[in-house]
Amino acid sequence: MMMTWADFWALIGTLGGKADEAGCRRLAAELSNRPVLDIRGFAERLAEALYRLDQEKFGALPVADLALRDGEPFPQSADSFLYSRCAVVAAGQSVWESVFFDLDQFASYTASTCDGESLLYVPDQAYELATGKEWDRSTRYCFETFSNRDGWPHLQA
Secondary structure: OOOOHHHHHHHHHOOOOOOOHHHHHHHHHHHHOOOHHHHHHHHHHHHHHHHHHOOHHHHOOEEEEEEOOOOOEEEOOHHHHHHHHHHHHHOOHHHHHHHOOOHHHHHHHHOOOOOOHHHHHHHHHHHHHHHOOOOOOOOOOOOOOOOOHHHOHHHOO
């Protein structure tokens, strides 16, 4: 059976709101003590949570604390947008849910100091800790930027 959203968010809660390296190592260690099926389930839920945030309304936001030389807003790159989405997920269920209704909530996670990249590696680290093997994984949802075609209507052919 797939990991429940409640279990996923409870595990995310161990991060204390941030996807820093120490918190992500701690989460990977905790996850590695569970059955491999739970590690896969966590990976699936993480991919889906990130996929659902893959929307133009979030990706078009500028980086909160940077500007171009001419003072214009500094756009998010595809990678920085992915890391911002990770930071939103790491902040927990209430933040993740709130950004869909309040764009300003998401905007604060675009700051250059708000990097959630480490969260991406938690399932792989947990799997390797649990099995001693590298994980060549795929998930139902692709979390890469622009994967959610419904979230980027102008990109649809």
